[in-house]
Amino acid sequence: MEVQQAQRRLEAARRVAVLTGAGVSAESGIPTFRGAGGLWEGFRPEELATPEAYARDPEKVWRWYAMRYAQVMEAEPNPAHLRLADLERQKGDGFLLVTQNVDGLHLRAGSRRVVELHGSIARARCERCGHRQSLPPPDAFTPPPVCERCGGRMRPDVVWFGEFLDAELLARAERAFMTAEVALVIGTSAVVEPAASLGRMAKSAGAYLIEVNPEPTPLTPLADVSLRATAARGMEALVGASAPPPGS
Structure with missing residues (x-):
């Protein structure tokens, strides 16, 4: 019943804000930062x-x-990336995807309303x-x-450890979560600030909060629905099948 309610709320919402973390790209073969096999294993x-x-x-x-x-x-975008691109096309200007990832897979999946809070590994400055x-x-x-x-x-x-996020990008992300009817937090540990505050910010402003993560996080007690699933399976439960990526 909770999943069905989340489906209905997501379908009806005109303003949707999404936050994604490393877990959304794990099924594309990109390791997460923490744990066995993570990007920091063997490094400081x-x-x-x-x-x-x-x-x-x-x-x-x-x-x-x-x-x-x-x-x-x-790596290639996985079904979670593709379903989020589908969701953007359905919601239009009322949608914003904020990602902590630097892999660019959301853009390659067809998402365009994207804020890359931590930058992009495919660019240099x-x-x-x-x-x-x-x-x-x-x-x-x-x-x-x-x-x-x-x-x-x-x-x-x-963005390296010890550096500040781009203030304009962070402000754009905060505005989207403060005004969202539904906030969707996928594949993030919910411990890295300031991104971790976005879900709490949305909830305090009255948004319906959906979390998708295989493990409980500090955000779980606040979520209206918390799906214990991978990003791809969670998005399938919420929005169904995805379209193929652009140009395929």
């Missing part, structure tokens, strides 16, 4: 994903990000002038990239 984050690490050894940091970039580009540009295909990429505008050295266009 401060060795690879902090401004200090980059200042100390930029070549080491770029080698690791180039490896991750190649892995990400081999110039240390000198701030220009952003896409990386070449992995087999043609030799790090570090050089800025096409000023010739400066570029860093990965991701």
